[in-house]
Amino acid sequence: MAKSARAQPAFEDSRDYVQSLARGLAVLRAFDAEHTRLSLAEIAHRASTSRAAARRLIMTLEHLGYVRLSGREYVLSPSVLELGFGYLGSLNLTDLAQPLLEELARTVNQSSSMAVLDGQSIVYVARSPGRRIMSVTLGVGARLPASTASMGRVLLSGLDEDSLDAWLTHCKPAKLTAHTVTDVRRLRRIVEDVRRQGHAWVEQELEMGLCSIAVPVHNGDGRVAAAINVSMPYYPDVERDATRTILPQLKLTAAAIEGCAPSHRLPAVAA
Incomplete structure (x- = not known):
């Protein structure tokens, strides 16, 4: 045997x-x-x-x-995304958002992105690039200061007052352009305005010639979980035009993501 x-x-x-x-x-x-x-x-x-x-x-x-x-x-923390960079495309949130962001970018003929809050920064988790209007190339995993980015201000508007107080205590905005808001008290007022109006507009604060409009994406509990935006070049009356034509499309895209996402229990934004 x-x-x-x-x-x-x-x-x-x-x-x-x-x-x-x-x-x-x-x-x-x-x-x-x-x-x-x-x-x-x-x-x-x-x-x-x-x-x-x-x-x-x-x-x-x-x-x-x-x-x-x-x-x-x-x-x-959103930093766990760094552990799965090569497989990030398989994440539920990215799968849900990516085709919708691509459709939004085609509709408005500009770039669109999704980000989450991580400390004093926002982290890009999905992006559909359009015309390149920034001096740096942004992709998934890229970071920008939350205080100066439209998506950052939307995400900050989702914090409760205690969390926002704590976040602002550690905020030290850098003067990136002549238009950058660096006064923390003024930044608080801006965030409160964003909370009331439901969207954020940033004009040439991050980089000269660059503007951006953003709206929140809510989870099943109605709390802000992420933000999406559209970026565009500056020109006179750009805010009026973006509010009139791009903002409605942004809101439709956010609603479409929210309509798919409740079963995935998107985590609420936190400081």
């Missing part, structure tokens, strides 16, 4: 298995659509590790920018 095949040792027991890496990834996987906010105890339970180990892992991930503390719970 042939000898019985010897059982192969599990890879987890081999010298090549990096246990600390596996545990760190387990902490990230503890968050999902049903568990977007977790306490340290919940993280330890869902990652099947001790509370002490979970604490060290979550503190490391927080230091690296992949999670952040929100009250007494932890939430994922």
Whole structure:
């Protein structure tokens, strides 16, 4: 009779298995659509590790920018997108938004984008480029200062007052052009106006000759989860024309994304 095949040792027991890496990834996987906010105890339970180990892992991930503390719970940061750059196109939100942004860009003959808030920056998560009107090339994963970008101001308008206060405390806007708003008190008033009117307009604050109009994308709870915009070159009366012709198309696109997205439970924007 042939000898019985010897059982192969599990890879987890081999010298090549990096246990600390596996545990760190387990902490990230503890968050999902049903568990977007977790306490340290919940993280330890869902990652099947001790509370002490979970604490060290979550503190490391927080230091690296992949999670952040929100009250007494932890939430994922948009920076986790960097871990899946090559596979970002498969994310639900991107899948939902990309064809709609492309249609919007064709309709208005300008570039359109979607972004989320990450600290003092916005992070692009989807984009349909049109005519190039910026000196830098923007793509998925690109960052811009939230205080100066139209999408940033829309995202800030979705914060509650305490969160906005905390965000503004750390805000140090750079003077990028002669038109850039750098006074934090004035910036607060602008954000409050955006909250009331439902859209943001930025004219030559980020770069001379560049204008942008943005609207929020809400999750199933009615809270701001992301922002989409259209960028265009400056000319006299551009704000009037954009408000009249582009803003309605932006709102239709946002509504279309929202109509598809509730089942995916988009996380609300947070500081």
